[in-house]
Amino acid sequence: MGTHAKVLKAGQMSLAKPTFPAPDHDHGRCTAEAMTHAEQVCARRAQKFTPIRRQVLQALLSSHRPLGAYEVIDELAKSMPRPAPITVYRALDFLMANGLVHRIESRNAFLACAHDHDETSMVAFLICDHCGSVGEIPAAPVAQSLTAAARASGFVPKLSVVEIAGTCAHCRK
Amino acid sequence: MGTHAKVLKAGQMSLAKPTFPAPDHDHGRCTAEAMTHAEQVCARRAQKFTPIRRQVLQALLSSHRPLGAYEVIDELAKSMPRPAPITVYRALDFLMANGLVHRIESRNAFLACAHDHDETSMVAFLICDHCGSVGEIPAAPVAQSLTAAARASGFVPKLSVVEIAGTCAHCRK
DNA sequence: CGGAATTCGTAAGCAAGCTTATTATATCCC
DNA sequence: GGGATATAATAAGCTTGCTTACGAATTCCG
Ligand SMILES: [Zn+2]
Ligand SMILES: [Zn+2]
Ligand SMILES: [Zn+2]
Ligand SMILES: [Zn+2]
Numbered sequence: 001m002g003t004h005a006k007v008l009k010a011g012q013m014s015l016a017k018p019t020f021p022a023p024d025h026d027h028g029r030c031t032a033e034a035m036t037h038a039e040q041v042c043a044r045r046a047q048k049f050t051p052i053r054r055q056v057l058q059a060l061l062s063s064h065r066p067l068g069a070y071e072v073i074d075e076l077a078k079s080m081p082r083p084a085p086i087t088v089y090r091a092l093d094f095l096m097a098n099g100l101v102h103r104i105e106s107r108n109a110f111l112a113c114a115h116d117h118d119e120t121s122m123v124a125f126l127i128c129d130h131c132g133s134v135g136e137i138p139a140a141p142v143a144q145s146l147t148a149a150a151r152a153s154g155f156v157p158k159l160s161v162v163e164i165a166g167t168c169a170h171c172r173k
Numbered sequence: 174m175g176t177h178a179k180v181l182k183a184g185q186m187s188l189a190k191p192t193f194p195a196p197d198h199d200h201g202r203c204t205a206e207a208m209t210h211a212e213q214v215c216a217r218r219a220q221k222f223t224p225i226r227r228q229v230l231q232a233l234l235s236s237h238r239p240l241g242a243y244e245v246i247d248e249l250a251k252s253m254p255r256p257a258p259i260t261v262y263r264a265l266d267f268l269m270a271n272g273l274v275h276r277i278e279s280r281n282a283f284l285a286c287a288h289d290h291d292e293t294s295m296v297a298f299l300i301c302d303h304c305g306s307v308g309e310i311p312a313a314p315v316a317q318s319l320t321a322a323a324r325a326s327g328f329v330p331k332l333s334v335v336e337i338a339g340t341c342a343h344c345r346k
Numbered sequence: 347c348g349g350a351a352t353t354c355g356t357a358a359g360c361a362a363g364c365t366t367a368t369t370a371t372a373t374c375c376c
Numbered sequence: 377g378g379g380a381t382a383t384a385a386t387a388a389g390c391t392t393g394c395t396t397a398c399g400a401a402t403t404c405c406g
Pocket of ligand 3: 194198199200201203204237
């Protein structure tokens with residue numbers, strides 16, 4: 001793994017984007033930046049960013065909602081012969097392994113991620129019940145107290161799932 | 174709802190059991206206590222603790238692991254004609270509505286709970302990757318900081334899922 | 347008792363998530 | 377070039393999670 005510590009040093013996330021992009025934001029640019037980010041990550045890690053992997057990521061980027069595997073298939077089917085499940089699962093596995101996609105456990109769904117977070121640092125997902133958008137917030141401080149509480153009972157935490165359902169700012173007004 | 178505040182006042186959980194019961198604990202007693210607890214809860218709330226509901230809870234209590242709906246069916250099938258999915262789902266719904274069972278979102282599975290926690294107070298689940306046991310810890314303090322962090326981005330949290338995977342004390346040695 | 351409400355059983359079906367197996371393409375590297 | 381490796385396509389199928397529909401049984405209650 002390369003040392004991209006420079007980017008991370010500033011904080012848990014390098015991109016100072018709003019947690020929930022406004023409904024009228026420039027999503028084209030939003031997507032483009034995410035793709036560029038993915039290209040950089042793959043280049044840095046000497047991983048192949050193949051067409052399908054690219055297209056699956058593109059599909060996930062089509063919204064700020066997490067998509068189920070079959071939703072991804074449906075999305076891809078719009079611009080290519082309908083891919084088989086195995087095809088997108090492979091791509092999803094790749095994207096997750098490289099930190100470009102998160103799995104939202106409570107929804108069995110997948111979410112594109114353009115953040116540059118440390119693999120060990122915990123994130124929390126805010127899931128809007130209304131529009132379905134999902135925002136990420138750094139949860140390092142929370143993680144500490146959680147980890148402390150867990151360790152108190154002799155438990156050694158590895159991976160945390162913190163998913164919070166509610167209503168996002170844009171859907172509230 | 175009855176006011177059973179007396180029991181709760183002492184803390185988030187009334188039962189001072191270890192988070193993860195030792196492998197050699199008296200599970201018979203453990204189960205019996207949980208059943209008694211369930212009976213009391215149902216009596217207090219004037220709910221009917223029917224045979225199936227009892228048996229489904231019993232099945233969940235057979236281990237300290239969360240079981241998927243079909244695992245529950247398999248478990249029940251050992252001692253009665255194999256019940257249909259709808260049957261156990263109905264029972265599970267009842268048990269969850271009465272706080273006797275939790276749903277573990279990240280596993281699509283159900284966990285018996287003999288704790289007496291306030292419905293609004295948040296709990297975190299510690300899931301052991303090795304033995305599959307799940308422990309509960311009160312997460313009220315954590316919840317507060319989480320909620321604060323979420324609100325900072327305009328998000329209004331309703332329901333939280335905090336599920337932490339790792340290794341339990343008994344599996345570590 | 348007898349009607350209403352709750353609970354349960356039976357039957358069927360569907361969608362989502364994911365896998366296995368096998369063959370075909372690329373791609374890498376010597 | 378050519379063999380090894382990684383990636384992808386094809387085809388099929390399985391499991392799990394959950395639902396709908398409807399009729400039978402039980403319980404509640406006046
Ligand atoms: Zn966007
Ligand atoms: Zn929203
Ligand atoms: Zn036990
Ligand atoms: Zn364990």
